[in-house]
Amino acid sequence: MTAPPAPEMRAEGFAFAVQARDGRARAGLLQTPHGEVETPCFMPVGTKATVKAVLPRDLAELGARIVLANTYHLYFRPGVATVAAHGGLHRFMGWDGPILTDSGGYQVFSLADTRVVREDGVEFSSIYDGSRHVFTPDLAMAVQEALGADVVMCFDECAPGTATRDEVAAAVARTTRWAAACRTVQTRRDQLLIGIVQGGVDETLRRRSAAELISIGFDAYAIGGLSVGERGAEMLATVDLMDGLLPADRLRYFMGIGDPSGIVDVIGRGVDVFDCVLPTRMARTGTALTRRGRLNLRNARFGEDLAPLDETCDCVACRGFTRAYLRHLVMQKEILGAQLLSLHNLRLLVGLAADARAAIMAGRFTDFTNDVAERFSAGGRPE
């Protein structure tokens, strides 16, 4: 299959092209001012400008190409001025590759229990010191422009899985209004702005949200509002729907999915990029993702197990250490345990996306999907 011509982007220094398709799965290439990203791509999460317990050079070595950082957290600690004084996040966190920042919307809605949603934004209490703040589309964009990531996100409202249809509809309306505002106030031309589609698992609202965002026009689209407690079948049906609604030639980002089978499910439905804190969070509690399911290293059965975490893995942890040693580190709360398990879990997901890409390029994505479903059978959805 020959690659179709890439659409022109508003953001300068960027391009995205779908290079191959296999069924609905896509292999693509995103070009950014800080380098190329082959898709499908798993994006490690560096919440506070650090992928927890992982040195940037090790992140590059394991194949990660783009990392995510959280506007909400960086706004409060260390504050925008400190990052800006470094010339932006790349220099601040020592990562030369592409960076994506979210808008803070997700945290404002999920972390604050004393929020007041207003037409122009959200008033809430900081989780750091309880002080009152207002996030608006203008502020979210100004902060993201100062943080200086390559890819930035519209300020949106992600309704929780428990929201009523009216609440989801209101969130869709606000998300559209705020997306338009973000587009309007954007001043940097060297940042790719992503529009986020909301609407929960309601088809009508999803269609509305997608149509309104496409009408504003973005270089890339995110599928937000999923992985918030809905059933797996509803989630997948919604991704199916989105595949038919989003422009075929634009990058698609699924926010927050990190279990191996779920990743393959969304790749198979046309998603290009995804992220999750799962691999690093699980690592810090002693759980390894493997191609044969999850291993909880606190389990005594690993005490004398001289095998690597995953025989098929080429990561630092699997090449040099046994399950027995890693269990020892976990049980003794040694930092090295979190380091090695983080490197392994990230390598597994980054490698899974790379394997999916290779399968798509070779036209054998269906076989790959079946193989993953079988091998990761003990995996399941994120905890």
Added chain:
Amino acid sequence: MTAPPAPEMRAEGFAFAVQARDGRARAGLLQTPHGEVETPCFMPVGTKATVKAVLPRDLAELGARIVLANTYHLYFRPGVATVAAHGGLHRFMGWDGPILTDSGGYQVFSLADTRVVREDGVEFSSIYDGSRHVFTPDLAMAVQEALGADVVMCFDECAPGTATRDEVAAAVARTTRWAAACRTVQTRRDQLLIGIVQGGVDETLRRRSAAELISIGFDAYAIGGLSVGERGAEMLATVDLMDGLLPADRLRYFMGIGDPSGIVDVIGRGVDVFDCVLPTRMARTGTALTRRGRLNLRNARFGEDLAPLDETCDCVACRGFTRAYLRHLVMQKEILGAQLLSLHNLRLLVGLAADARAAIMAGRFTDFTNDVAERFSAGGRPE
């Protein structure tokens, strides 16, 4: 200066030669079955078979050549059988270079407040679960042989700085008796056994301890019983004394010194190898050792400081990150902060020892000493 012939060692596969002298400072070369160690040499501490927060490959990259692990801790967690099942510590902890294990003596005496000292050993309660145990020279040797380090230590009694002269004298007598027992029960010929000189800061007891251990005959000698609260001048006077008592052609190991000026002080008094938990422990509380003194990164003045920790340092932390970023990591309790500060602090001390070696080889150790005393003036003794 031509190197004198190296003395024959009892341990097979080992050799030590003093390659150059400058005043009383020595540059030497220790050969082991797992590689060479150039001295003077700072030995990072890997208490529970991990130098905390540092990957073995990064330890090698920063120039560390030999690491220490603690018999006491490994005896209880994960237990000797687990390490032995790996074929020993090298494979267990993923470190191909030389390893030294202590005997457990220091921990038995310093950690247990319910110990009973007997002629044949010490009965004490484990800090892990309170269970009662007896460590003897026989057990300490059997455990160290199973752990499989290159260099092992005699089971000794390190009297605290508050001990009376009678108590120190009793500790010296037991240390001699136990050293003889360790020599007798040793079965592995491929492990270098170090005799430990005790005697606090009492000249008569030091002379007695040294004479008795030399009479038993060891391949190398450790200066124990210092850095336990004595005054700096007493400590240095004791090292001066030891320099005249220990065989000039044998490796000398000062147990537990990690502040830069103290390290240079003991190198200048004929010490070849030393260790300390200081660099990694300080790293985990946010303190950096630098060539201009210590930096407590919790101090607000580093909040906007775009300089590296130490302009003259070539470590990963100094090459890639600012003080402001490292402070952010420390304040947010990010694991990466402990990782980067550990790499830096270890690199500083490993590099300091390497610089001392170069100065000795070039016959300019006095200048080096004066330079260090001036540069590290804000350093002081370990906290």
